[in-house]
Amino acid sequence: MDRLRISGGHPLVGEIPISGAKNAALPLMAAGLLSDDGLTLANVPNLADIASMADLLNELGAELTIKRDENNQGQTVRIHAQEITNIEAPYDIVRKMRASVLVLGPLVARAGEAKVSLPGGCAIGNRPVDLHLMALESMGAQIELEAGYIHAFAPKGLHGSRITFPTISVGATENAMMAAALANGETTLINAAREPEIADLAKCLIGMGAEITGAGSDTIYIQGKPGLSHTNHSVLPDRIEAGTFAMAAAMTSGNVELLGAKLSHIEAAATILKECGVNLTETERGLRVSRLRDRLVGVDVMTEPYPGFPTDLQAQFMALMTTADGASMVTETIFENRFMHVPELTRMGANINIHGSSAMIRGTSNLRGAPVMATDLRASVSLVLAGLAAEGETIVNRIYHLDRGYDQVENKLKACGAEIRREKEA
Numbered sequence: 001m002d003r004l005r006i007s008g009g010h011p012l013v014g015e016i017p018i019s020g021a022k023n024a025a026l027p028l029m030a031a032g033l034l035s036d037d038g039l040t041l042a043n044v045p046n047l048a049d050i051a052s053m054a055d056l057l058n059e060l061g062a063e064l065t066i067k068r069d070e071n072n073q074g075q076t077v078r079i080h081a082q083e084i085t086n087i088e089a090p091y092d093i094v095r096k097m098r099a100s101v102l103v104l105g106p107l108v109a110r111a112g113e114a115k116v117s118l119p120g121g122c123a124i125g126n127r128p129v130d131l132h133l134m135a136l137e138s139m140g141a142q143i144e145l146e147a148g149y150i151h152a153f154a155p156k157g158l159h160g161s162r163i164t165f166p167t168i169s170v171g172a173t174e175n176a177m178m179a180a181a182l183a184n185g186e187t188t189l190i191n192a193a194r195e196p197e198i199a200d201l202a203k204c205l206i207g208m209g210a211e212i213t214g215a216g217s218d219t220i221y222i223q224g225k226p227g228l229s230h231t232n233h234s235v236l237p238d239r240i241e242a243g244t245f246a247m248a249a250a251m252t253s254g255n256v257e258l259l260g261a262k263l264s265h266i267e268a269a270a271t272i273l274k275e276c277g278v279n280l281t282e283t284e285r286g287l288r289v290s291r292l293r294d295r296l297v298g299v300d301v302m303t304e305p306y307p308g309f310p311t312d313l314q315a316q317f318m319a320l321m322t323t324a325d326g327a328s329m330v331t332e333t334i335f336e337n338r339f340m341h342v343p344e345l346t347r348m349g350a351n352i353n354i355h356g357s358s359a360m361i362r363g364t365s366n367l368r369g370a371p372v373m374a375t376d377l378r379a380s381v382s383l384v385l386a387g388l389a390a391e392g393e394t395i396v397n398r399i400y401h402l403d404r405g406y407d408q409v410e411n412k413l414k415a416c417g418a419e420i421r422r423e424k425e426a
């Protein structure tokens, strides 16, 4: 397994190109199943999760061609599901990547049947899919759960429905919107997720001929169509990667331009960062990040569904707060177990106390490098950020977690002066 060796204390100075968003690319690839005419996606990040989704689509009968972009920043993925030859998403793929459940809606809508393994929990929580199933059932799908699999049938096709989500769910909103695109009649999604990735998915579906309004708001209207056709769509920039590198620049007292980043996609985080003493200003090419003053100050944060502070930036923000003056309370409201980075940060000298779903961080002026263990995607990157700011050397082990969500992380950091290299674990 690979690991990262980091020598801390070097300010990040320079520019970092922001890749296409993983959490947009994954549902967009699943949307390729909705049409027999194909779908071409540009600016797809080169990540392990993307490769897993490509394997799954292949299993289902889609043909894929993947070409690296000239600027070496992303790839163009062409998906052609002329025919769905297999309706089963097997456990060994789904357990590795729970976003595989996003093929459920497209398969039922397109092929009238789907057999998708229940994703099971993951490091950050139980992560049920009951809202996905509720939405499909209300559109007329029959759902049976047997031997760890979801078996969904809609032999006569799906029909429009009015669906109110009791809890805001990104994945359930995406599955329902994709299924509704081919349902017979109008579907209304109430209390829908409002993430930019949802609006990006809707934009792609509209390009394929779907009739959707309201995506990005909490109520989405979809008028089903008998079929969809090919479109070219470019994946929007990854707001979580942008927020991650903004915090890396701030932690190292650096000055970095994030190319392609959109301030409007990370406004809640930008507001909090400004309160901490970090300046994010829009430039022609993206966002510039630097410190407003010498020392950062602790600020409280509570994670919320978009447009609130994103749970996917919680671990990174906690790492930032370990280097600030004063205390900061970080409360995680979306997932029940998303503090795995805490014991590892503590081993680097951070002062953090967990009280239920909140963590109290008391800033320290010097983190010390140490060997640490990555556990989940965002916890892993928070350890990299801490290593960049710490005195001495940090080894981050098991960085396969990192490779799931960050494209060439060490190269992007090295280009800004970080002393970081990937090596094989002894």
Ligand code: EPZ
Binding pocket: 022, 023, 024, 026, 099, 125, 126, 127, 128, 129, 130, 131, 132, 133, 167, 168, 169, 170, 171, 172, 193, 311, 312, 334, 335, 336, 377, 378, 405
């Ligand atoms: C998406 O996961 C993202 N993944 C996650 O990013 C992100 O943290 C999450 O949204 C929240 O923003 C992708 O887009 C591939 P949810 P998703 O359904 O859709 C509960 C990362 O690091 N829930 O919005 O699985 C659930 O348990 C990943 O890139 C139900 O109860 O998240 C959670 O508490 C991690 N029943 C809450 O809702 C359901 O049927 C929000 O989950 C579905 C969800």
